[in-house]
Amino acid sequence: MANANQVDYYEVLGVERGATADQIKSAYRKAALKWHPDRNPESKQEAEEKFRQASEAYSVLSDEQKRAVYDRYGRAGLDGRGFESSGFNASIFDEFQDIFGDLFGFDQNMGGGGRRGRGPRGQRGADLRFDVSLAFEEAAAGVTKQIHLTRHEVCETCQGTGAKPGTGMATCRTCGGRGQMSYQQGFFSITRTCPACQGAGQVVREACATCRGQGRVERERTLEVGIPAGVESGTRLRMTGQGEPGSHGGPQGDLYVFLEVKEHPFFERRGADLYSTMPISFPQAALGATIIIPTLHGEEEFEVPEGTQSGQTFRIKGKGLPNPHGGRGDMYITIRVEVPSKLSREQRRLVEELGRTVKVHNKPVEHSASFFDKVKDIFG
Ligand SMILES: [Zn+2]
Ligand SMILES: [Zn+2]
Numbered sequence: 001m002a003n004a005n006q007v008d009y010y011e012v013l014g015v016e017r018g019a020t021a022d023q024i025k026s027a028y029r030k031a032a033l034k035w036h037p038d039r040n041p042e043s044k045q046e047a048e049e050k051f052r053q054a055s056e057a058y059s060v061l062s063d064e065q066k067r068a069v070y071d072r073y074g075r076a077g078l079d080g081r082g083f084e085s086s087g088f089n090a091s092i093f094d095e096f097q098d099i100f101g102d103l104f105g106f107d108q109n110m111g112g113g114g115r116r117g118r119g120p121r122g123q124r125g126a127d128l129r130f131d132v133s134l135a136f137e138e139a140a141a142g143v144t145k146q147i148h149l150t151r152h153e154v155c156e157t158c159q160g161t162g163a164k165p166g167t168g169m170a171t172c173r174t175c176g177g178r179g180q181m182s183y184q185q186g187f188f189s190i191t192r193t194c195p196a197c198q199g200a201g202q203v204v205r206e207a208c209a210t211c212r213g214q215g216r217v218e219r220e221r222t223l224e225v226g227i228p229a230g231v232e233s234g235t236r237l238r239m240t241g242q243g244e245p246g247s248h249g250g251p252q253g254d255l256y257v258f259l260e261v262k263e264h265p266f267f268e269r270r271g272a273d274l275y276s277t278m279p280i281s282f283p284q285a286a287l288g289a290t291i292i293i294p295t296l297h298g299e300e301e302f303e304v305p306e307g308t309q310s311g312q313t314f315r316i317k318g319k320g321l322p323n324p325h326g327g328r329g330d331m332y333i334t335i336r337v338e339v340p341s342k343l344s345r346e347q348r349r350l351v352e353e354l355g356r357t358v359k360v361h362n363k364p365v366e367h368s369a370s371f372f373d374k375v376k377d378i379f380g
Contacts, residue, residue, distance in 0.1 A: 009057035009070065017071070021062065028058035039187045122250030125152075128243045129256050132225065136264035140296050140321050142229030146222055147257070153219045154245045155211035162215040163204035170205045172197035200248070216245055225257050230272060230322040235259040266294050272321045272329025277336055280304055285337045293333060295319055302333065310337035 010017050013027040031054035033039070040047030060066045060078065069077045130149050138145075154160040163169060171177040174196035182189045193199040207213030225237065236256050243253025261269075268275040278293060288306035292299050296319070313334045320329025343351065 007053055007057075009061055012053045012057040013061065015061075019061075024058065024061045028054055028062070032058075033187075036187060038184075038189055122248045123246055124250045125244035125246040125253035127253040127256060129258060131258045131260060132227075133260045133262060134227065134231070135262055136267065136269075137296065138227070139231050139259070139261040140229065142231075142322075143227050145225045145227055147225055148220065148222050149255075150218055150220050151242075151255075152216045152244050153221075155208060155215055155217045157210035158208035158215060160215040160245070161204065162208055162211060162213040164206040164208050167204070167206040169202040172201055172203045175201065177201040198248075223255075227259065231259050231261065232269070233259065233261045269321065272323040274320045274329065274331045275334070276331070277334045278302075279336045279338045280308070282337055282339065284308075285310065285335070295331065296321070304335065308335050308337075310335060 010019070013019075013024060013031060015023055015027045019027070032051060035047045035050035035054060037044055037048045037051060060070050066078060128149065128151055130147055132145055132147060134143065134145075155162070158165060161169070172179070172194060175181055175194035179194050179197060179199040179201035180191045181194050182191050184190075194201070197203050204213055208215070211217045223239070223242065225239070227237070236258055239255040239257065241252045242255035245252050266276045274296070276294070278291065280289065280291060283289075284291070284304055285308045286306070288308070289304045290301050291304055293302040302314075302316075311334065313332050316331040316333065318328045319331035322328050340347070
């Protein structure tokens with residue numbers, strides 16, 4: 001490309017040095033239409049050269065950074081600054097597609113698998129989802145679960161090529177090994193990935209018997225999932241690389257384990273805190289009592305203080321769930337004083353006797369205290 005060093009990019013596109021990006025784009029569009037090799041069958045070589053020059057000029061002038069370097073130092077400046085060679089290369093046709101794609105309906109995704117270079121693009125495998133249901137205690141303490149799933153894996157017989165071992169590959173007959181198909185549309189030839197070989201340019205000579213040429217097989221797998229303590233319903237664990245295999249050397253997808261935590265018969269969960277309601281009798285409330293309460297680690301004794309009111313809530317610190325951010329939540333116990341709905345003759349006599357001595361001032365309760373003011377801390 002000796003003469004490329006002499007050409008002035010602005011002259012090539014026929015624009016002023018101070019041209020705007022839009023002017024440059026429009027000038028390139030015109031030049032490319034004029035010099036597209038498909039439009040100049042008689043002077044193909046000259047047209048190709050002009051087309052290259054215009055594309056090269058455009059690739060520099062449409063890039064702010066490159067343009068600034070070019071303005072100051074010329075072509076030589078671009079060569080010395082680690083920019084990709086601005087000579088003719090395949091990517092120019094990609095740029096051509098960039099600029100004309102909107103006009104002529106080029107499909108970037110179909111355009112030869114990748115904007116730079118040719119050949120099939122490695123595609124990442126699909127992600128998979130697996131739902132796991134956990135008992136409340138499992139979620140609280142953390143657990144290792146085994147999950148059984150069916151997924152695709154790379155065929156071991158053929159290493160994913162789809163070819164019977166020892167048979168090798170043959171050139172794709174549909175595209176002649178180019179991996180692409182060209183179609184004529186008006187003045188343009190549109191290039192698409194070959195549907196027969198997906199752009200590889202090669203097809204299997206004889207299909208692998210294990211995977212019937214697919215390169216992947218369905219496998220049942222048992223995986224162990226370490227579920228950390230304190231997870232909630234809706235928690236999603238990602239197992240990197242445990243999804244479907246990629247194609248053409250692309251990476252594997254991921255497996256997402258969605259957790260559902262079952263409700264507990266006693267505990268209501270709010271974040272890392274646990275709430276439960278304990279019924280006690282009127283004498284227990286009035287006199288105080290030691291009762292047995294359920295915790296995550298079995299039953300424990302709890303001292304109900306003398307004169308406890310119905311609806312009063314006690315906080316037992318650190319008896320909640322592990323907090324994902326460290327520490328543990330608390331446990332809240334709300335006391336409900338049960339009033340017997342049926343009394344024996346003896347009980348009725350005793351309550352009546354009590355009623356003669358215990359007086360309650362029957363006036364509305366002021367709603368002053370917030371919930372937390374009423375919570376009594378028990379340092380557990
Ligand atoms: Zn195979
Ligand atoms: Zn093909």
